[in-house]
Amino acid sequence: MRIYDSTVKNRPEYTVSSVDHALRLALLLQQEGPMRSSDLAERLGIARSTAHRLLSMLVYRGFAQQNEDRRYDSGLALRPISVDSGQVAELRSRALGHLQILRDATGETVNLEVLSGLQVRFISSVESTQLLKVGDRDGQFFPAWDISGGRALLAAMPPGLLSERLAAEPEFDPAQLDGLQKALALVRRRGFAINDQRKRTEREVTAIARALKGPDGAALAAITVAMPTSRFRRENLAHLNSHIATAVARVERALAGGPPTVRSADLG
Structure with a gap:
């Protein structure tokens, strides 16, 4: 049986900002749907160039995808999979x-x-x-x-x-x-x-x-x-x-x- 930890989690003492930003980008796309890279950069308070690099890696690994209108959306890797x-x-x-x-x-x-x-x-x-x-x-x-x-x-x-x-x-x-x-x-x-x-x-x-x-x-x-x-x-x-x-x-x-x-x- 899977046990879920519902306690409030404190921010780690040692953080890796690029990892944190990438995870937050993926969560934003999953929760709020398609967004432009400029809007995502503004939400996280990071440079547009940084957001673009992070989004490129998320797309590469399937955590994000870019639509025809150039907006980013959550990728297939964030969807449930039917493989044991x-x-x-x-x-x-x-x-x-x-x-x-x-x-x-x-x-x-x-x-x-x-x-x-x-x-x-x-x-x-x-x-x-x-x-x-x-x-x-x-x-x-x-x-x-x-x-x-x-x-x-x-x-x-x-x-x-x-x-x-x-x-x-x-x-x-x-x-x-x-x-x-x-x-x-x-x-x-x-x-x-x-x-x-x-x-x-x-x-x-x-x-x-x-x-x-x-x-x-x-x-x-x-x-x-x-x-x-x-x-x-x-x-x-x-x-x-x-x-x-x-x-x-x-x-x-x-x-x-x-x-x-x-x-x-x-x-x-």
Whole structure:
């Protein structure tokens, strides 16, 4: 049972002002809705440039988002998620070593993603060591239909159920449904998804993903290899996909009761 502390909390003796300001910005957006950066700076009594830097980091981590009218709003990271925290911790623990092996084998950034409603949450990132790379996405949310990991997971859902859930999703454009269903059918035939540079995803990033199953046989998460599009070569797709499939199989084996950490045999 969760116990809530209702006592009045005193301000810590040693504060980190930038952290405090960032948290207050996130709370303001959650409580009062969309606001301009200048208004937020005035509310906190900080410079506009400081507010802009803090908001940029909140957007990066999914605690805020910028609307078309340039105002900021609370982000997906502040919404309740439908993923069991214990399950996420176990999945991450058993997958991390294999994600690192996959990063070393491909030279690119590797992500582990789970589905929360119709949003994908990145629960672990292992960054490429190359200078030009796709950065850490740990903790971020994206619409599942817009990214390769999300599409790999959506493809595992019965089409009828998916249509019902998409119809109830306010952020999904119904005009995209036919095209999405065709794309997911292709994912099912191939066994993997590759992003198609959709407008809501990051430009100049190519990502390849495969779903992995839990011990019950249901799709549990997706493993993605992401790279700058300038470095992606179509002739390397089979090679990359083979490495991802191997990582998926190893994580599934670990989840089914195999060793939670990487074995020496896996390093070969």
